[in-house]
Amino acid sequence: MTGNIFANVAHRLAEEQIVELLSARNVRIERIVSTGHATAPDEWCDQDRAEWVLLLSGSAGLIFEGETEPLVLEPGNYVHIDAHVRHRVAWTDQSVPTVWLAIHYQ
Numbered sequence: 001m002t003g004n005i006f007a008n009v010a011h012r013l014a015e016e017q018i019v020e021l022l023s024a025r026n027v028r029i030e031r032i033v034s035t036g037h038a039t040a041p042d043e044w045c046d047q048d049r050a051e052w053v054l055l056l057s058g059s060a061g062l063i064f065e066g067e068t069e070p071l072v073l074e075p076g077n078y079v080h081i082d083a084h085v086r087h088r089v090a091w092t093d094q095s096v097p098t099v100w101l102a103i104h105y106q
Contacts, residue, residue: 005056009033009097032100034060039088046086049104054078058098061090 003021010017016037022029028049039045044065053062055077061070062079065086071079081087083106092098 005031005101006099009099011035011097013037026106028104030100030102030104032102034058034089034092034098034100036092036094037089038091041088044086044088046084047081047104048083049106050083051081052078052103052105053081054101056099056101058093058096060092060098060100063088063090 001022005021010033013033013035017033019031019033020028021031055073055075057075059075060073062073063070070090073079
């Protein structure tokens with residue numbers, strides 16, 4: 001299978017777009033496109049699998065439970081999130097699409 005991570009990137013979306021690129025028993029790889037999206041302030045992501053995320057374009061703020069300021073991500077930045085580490089997207093760029101490559105694994 002081949003493709004282009006930047007193919008058909010929308011510039012405005014009502015909801016964040018998640019496209020599964022690969023799925024196997026212990027790994028799932030996704031392209032996520034955000035256009036100004038954020039997690040609600042009273043919600044947290046708490047995942048059963050670890051996640052490694054690479055920001056490809058745009059920018060975002062990722063905040064972890066217990067932290068007061070978000071981790072600012074710009075193109076090329078990556079972060080590893082262990083399973084069950086509560087976090088949320090504080091903000092994403094509103095002027096250009098924010099494209100993420102997310103690898104979930106056990």
